[in-house]
Amino acid sequence: MKSVRRGGTAPGKAWDTGKKTRTGKISKIEEAHAQSVWKKVLFLLALATLLILAVGVIITIGPMPITVPEVYGILINRLIPGCFSIGKSMENVVLQIRLPRILGAIIVGFGLAICGCVMQAVLKNPLASPFTLGISAGAQFGVSLAAVLGVTILGGPYFLIGNAFLFALICSGVIIGLSGIKGATSETMILAGIAINYLFQATNQFFSYIANDDQLRLMSVWGMGSISGLNWHSILLLGIVAVICIPLLYSKAWDLNLMTVGDESAKSMGVDAGHVRVFIMVVSSLLVSVLVAFVGVIGFIGLVAPHIGRMILGSDHRYLIPAAGGLGAALLLFADAISVNLLAPTTIPTGIVMSMIGVPFFLYLILRGKRREYWS
C-alpha cells in the first residue's frame, strides 16, 4: 500500500514559476508567445488608427461639393465658434447629415459585430448571428404590422422603430424562453431561433401579399437596411444602449473563451454555462433589437466580422471582441461611404452594398489558402 506523500509541495501553491528555465532567461517559445500577444495589441491599435483616418477622409466626401478645408473649418467652428465663416447649408450637411451618418455606421457596425461574436461563442456555432436567429425577422414583422395594419406602439416619427424594437425583443425573448425550458443548451437555442425565423418570415410574406404598393415599398426599404435615417437623437439613444451593453458583454470575455470548449468543460472550470449563455443572449438581443429597429436589416456584419477577427487574432475573446467590433465598424463605414457616393446623388441602401462588397472580401479571406486560422 502506497503511503500518502508529505513534504512534497502541497497542491494549490505548487508551481516554482519562473525559476525553471535553466539559463534564467526567457525561452524562445515564451518570447514568441509574448510577441504574438504584442501583435494582437498592435493590431487593435492599428485598427483604431485606421478607423480614425477613415472618418477623417469620409467626412470630406459626399454628393455635395465641399472642399476639405471647408469641412474641417466647419468642425473646428463647432468646437470653437467663430473661427471661420462658412455657409449655413454646408454646415448643415456636415454636422447634420455626414457626421451622424459616420457615427451611426461606427456604432451599428461595432454593435452588430460584437453581438455576432458573442452569440457564435455561446452557441458554439460559427453560423450564429443576430440575423440567422430570427431577431431581424421579428423586427420586420413589427414593421409590417405597422405598415399594413397600422398597429403601432409609438406614435410620430418613431412608429416603425418602436414596432421593430418591440417585436425583435419579443422574438429573442421567445427564443431564450423556449430554450430555458429545455436547459439553455446551444442546440435548443439555435433550433428555436431558426424555427422562429421561419415563422416570422412566413407572416412577413403574408403581409407582403396583402399589402398595397405604398405599404410594400415601406416594408421593403426598411428590409434593405440603411443608416440614412439616423439623426443626433437616434445616435444618442444608440450610443447609450451600446455603452451599457458592450462593456457587459466584454466583461464575460473569459467565460466566453471557456464556453467554446463545451459546457461540461466550462462548468468544470467554474463557469456556469447555462447562466452565461442566457445572460449573453439577453444583453446581445437587447442591443441588436435597438440597432435593427433604427437601421433595418444590415446582415452579414454580425456573421463575418467575428470570423475575420478570428482569422487574424485567434479565439481569445479578450482581443477578439474589440477586434470584431472594430472590423465591423470599419466594414460598415466603408460600405456606407460607397453607398452614398457610388451613384450620387442616389443613395443605395447600405445593407445591399454591405453584402456586395463584404461577400467577395470574405470569400477572398477564406480562399487565401491559410489552412491554419492564425497569424501568430
Place this chain on the structure above:
Amino acid sequence: MIIKLSVNDLSFRYHSTDVLRNLCLEVGDGRIVSVVGPNGSGKSTLIKCIDRILLPQEGTVSVDRCDLAKMPRVTLAKTIAYVPQNSLRVFPNTVFDVVLMGRRPHLGWRGGSQDDEIVWAVLRLLGLEELALSPFTELSGGQQQKVLIARALAQETGIILLDEPTSNLDIWHQIDVMDVIRTLVRQRDLTAIVAIHDLNMAARYSDTIVMMKRGTIVAAGPPGEVLTGENLASVYGIRANVRTSEDIPFIIPLSRIPVRSGKGRRI
C-alpha cells in the same frame, strides 16, 4: 489513510432511468482510483456527478469534509479539476490558450503574468512547451490528452478527475498518459479518479480499483482483489484468465459467457 473525497448515497436519474443508485465511495488522499465497468455502468456519470457537471438527485459528495453542493462553482473548480474524454472544438485556440483556461477560477478578469508563469511551468512539466503556440486541433490524440491534463493542472486542485484518458490512443500513448498521471499524483500530492475501460492499464497504474455494474459498486479494493475471474464473469459476462506478474494482475480474455434468453442480462 486520510479520506480526501467521500461520496454518500449518490443517486442520479436520467429521464427516470436510474444511472447511479445509492452509491457510496471513499477515496484516500494521494491515491489513483480507477473506476471500471461495462459500457453504461455509470462510470462517466459518476465522474460528472462528483464534479457537479451533472447534478445528482440524491446524496452528497464532499472533499475534506466540505459538501460540494454548498460550494460556489468557482470554489469547486479550485478543488476538483476534470479532464474530459474528448473536447468538442469549433473555434481555433493555441495550446497555451487552452491551458490558460484552467486559470479561470483563480483570475480576476485579467490574466496576470503570474498565471502565464504557471501555464509555462505546467507546459514544461509535461514536455509540451514547444507546442505552446500550435493550434490545439492540429495535435495528435495523445498530445491533446496531455494538453487537457495540463489545463486541469493549471487549476491547481487537489483532485483530478479523468474520463477515459486512454481511449482512442495507441499503446505507446496510453502508457505515456498513464505515466504522466502517476508521476503527477506521486510528485504533486494529487488524488486522481480515472474512469477507464482498459482493465490491464487500470491494474497496472491504480492503487484502488472500483468496479461498477448498472449504477452500483460491485467491488472495490486493490487491483488483485477486484480483478478476479468471478468478478469479471458476473460484471462483464466474460470468462477470463487472470494471471499475476510483479504482483499486478493481468487479464487474458477468453470468451463470452452465453447470455441466458428471456430474463437475465441487459444488453
